[in-house]
Amino acid sequence: MSARGGVPEPAFELLVRAVRDYAIFMLDPAGNVLTWNTGAEKIKGYRAEDIIGRHFSTFYPPGDIAAGKPARELETAIADGSMEDEGWRLRQDGTRFWANVVITALFDDTGRLLGFSKVTRDMTERRAAENALRASEEQFRLLVQGVLDYAIFMLDPGGHIMTWNAGAKRIKGYQASEIIGQHFSVFYPPEDIEAQKPARELEKAIADGRLEDEGWRLRQDGTRFWANVVITALFDDTGRLRGFGKVTRDMTERRAAEQTLSERQRLVSHLVQAQELERRRIAWDVHDDSIQAMVAVGMRLQLLAERLPDEQAQAVRQLDESVRGAVGRLRELIFRLRPPAIDEGGLAEALNGYLNDVVTGWGLTCSLRYEIDREPPPESAVTMFRICQEALANVRKHAEANFVEIVVTTVYPGVLVQVIDDGIGVGRAGRDQPDHFGVIEMRERAETAGGWWAMRQGPAGGTIVEFWLPMAQP
Numbered sequence: 421m422s423a424r425g426g427v428p429e430p431a432f433e434l435l436v437r438a439v440r441d442y443a444i445f446m447l448d449p450a451g452n453v454l455t456w457n458t459g460a461e462k463i464k465g466y467r468a469e470d471i472i473g474r475h476f477s478t479f480y481p482p483g484d485i486a487a488g489k490p491a492r493e494l495e496t497a498i499a500d501g502s503m504e505d506e507g508w509r510l511r512q513d514g515t516r517f518w519a520n521v522v523i524t525a526l527f528d529d530t531g532r533l534l535g536f537s538k539v540t541r542d543m544t545e546r547r548a549a550e551n552a553l554r555a556s557e558e559q560f561r562l563l564v565q566g567v568l569d570y571a572i573f574m575l576d577p578g579g580h581i582m583t584w585n586a587g588a589k590r591i592k593g594y595q596a597s598e599i600i601g602q603h604f605s606v607f608y609p610p611e612d613i614e615a616q617k618p619a620r621e622l623e624k625a626i627a628d629g630r631l632e633d634e635g636w637r638l639r640q641d642g643t644r645f646w647a648n649v650v651i652t653a654l655f656d657d658t659g660r661l662r663g664f665g666k667v668t669r670d671m672t673e674r675r676a677a678e679q680t681l682s683e684r685q686r687l688v689s690h691l692v693q694a695q696e697l698e699r700r701r702i703a704w705d706v707h708d709d710s711i712q713a714m715v716a717v718g719m720r721l722q723l724l725a726e727r728l729p730d731e732q733a734q735a736v737r738q739l740d741e742s743v744r745g746a747v748g749r750l751r752e753l754i755f756r757l758r759p760p761a762i763d764e765g766g767l768a769e770a771l772n773g774y775l776n777d778v779v780t781g782w783g784l785t786c787s788l789r790y791e792i793d794r795e796p797p798p799e800s801a802v803t804m805f806r807i808c809q810e811a812l813a814n815v816r817k818h819a820e821a822n823f824v825e826i827v828v829t830t831v832y833p834g835v836l837v838q839v840i841d842d843g844i845g846v847g848r849a850g851r852d853q854p855d856h857f858g859v860i861e862m863r864e865r866a867e868t869a870g871g872w873w874a875m876r877q878g879p880a881g882g883t884i885v886e887f888w889l890p891m892a893q894p
């Protein structure tokens with residue numbers, strides 16, 4: 421059978437007739453089937469003699485016919501030269517298959533429509549495979565989405581957040597809409613950003629395939645949590661970096677539990693307490709006894725000086741000066757031992773007293789911003805005071821600063837203290853020097869109290885020492 425009546429069947433037509441994977445056939449200008457091939461028989465079920473001469477709308481489900489789809493497809497093919505469609509089609513036995521269809525309009529040299537060629541492919545299996553893949557991807561996505569104990573999300577190659585799950589929301593506080601598109605360094609505390617830790621972590625994940633880290637991270641409200649983080653670099657088949665998978669776990673509670681169990685921590689806290697008690701006892705003795713006695717001596721010397729003739733009065737006044745100097749040094753000693761104000765007027769008064777009586781004496785301008793509503797319990801107050809004392813001593817020794825400010829604010833559920841100077845700043849070398857104990861002691865005190873401590877370069881130069889201690893709930 422030939423569509424070109426009389427013309428010997430060229431090899432091309434033989435080829436078309438033999439193709440099995442595609443239904444390839446022709447329609448006349450009205451849409452009636454003119455030719456049929458092996459693929460058409462295999463896909464649609466009809467034998468050539470059953471279908472030639474019938475209208476091609478036979479292949480469409482009733483809904484498509486009611487909607488006028490077959491005619492529309494021919495019109496589109498005439499208008500555009502060809503049209504492509506995917507959709508359900510019917511076999512002879514009435515079953516459906518998912519078809520990819522290309523209809524091409526055929527014109528002769530004068531532009532007269534000769535008919536249409538129609539190539540149909542059975543995509544049912546591929547569609548089923550794609551659907552199965554999509555379904556399993558969807559299930560996996562839902563699984564990841566619903567995980568509450570882990571923050572699981574993806575970063576693009578530049579480190580911007582692309583996905584977000586329920587665990588990420590629970591642990592970090594952000595809604596997906598607030599965080600997607602932002603850079604993941606927003607989760608890192610300022611001292612890590614200053615040390616370029618986020619970028620280094622990505623570099624390491626690329627080099628080694630993955631990276632694991634434990635450290636402080638920030639929640640949306642600015643509070644910190646102790647995180648275990650695994651970053652995995654994701655490469656495609658060609659070895660190109662597509663991004664990173666990031667899994668974060670909140671270990672704050674476990675860390676706290678580990679810390680309360682640590683023998684060393686218990687010992688440290690015990691020692692610190694014993695030391696504080698001893699210092700307080702000595703401070704009270706010096707304050708109540710030695711200083712009172714010397715102040716009394718000073719007053720007598722003044723009275724005496726008023727009564728004596730000028731040349732002797734001069735010598736007595738000098739004596740009085742040195743007594744006053746000694747009282748000043750003893751007060752400083754008491755401050756170092758135990759600021760009396762901590763037990764009497766609370767932390768704000770103790771810090772203010774120390775700044776005014778001691779730190780200004782070093783030639784530093786000081787200020788205190790104290791913005792907490794509830795007085796911390798005495799034990800926390802002493803810890804905060806001690807850390808401030810060492811931080812201030814470091815400002816005096818190392819910073820070459822003119823100005824130092826202490827800021828005390830509530831960062832729920834605790835108190836954040838910052839000691840900010842305008843000096844030369846801490847270089848990277850300034851951290852954790854093994855034979856310097858100030859930094860170690862400050863960190864130890866904060867962590868023993870269940871908090872954290874950090875030292876970093878301030879944004880405008882200078883150094884910021886900051887620490888946070890938890891406060892018991894009311």
Ligand SMILES: Nc1ncnc2c1ncn2[C@@H]1O[C@H](COP(=O)(O)OP(=O)(O)OP(=O)(O)O)[C@@H](O)[C@H]1O
Pocket residue numbers: 814815817818819841843844845846847849850851852853855856857858859860883
């Ligand atoms: N405010 C600051 N400005 C500049 N550098 C600082 C400041 N605070 C600390 N440093 C640097 O950090 C280092 C470590 O401080 P740390 O308190 O541990 O030791 P130290 O003061 O040298 O000795 P120690 O406290 O044991 O007497 C200091 O040697 C200094 O280089």
Ligand SMILES: [Mg+2]
Pocket residue numbers: 810813814857858859
């Ligand atoms: Mg020091």
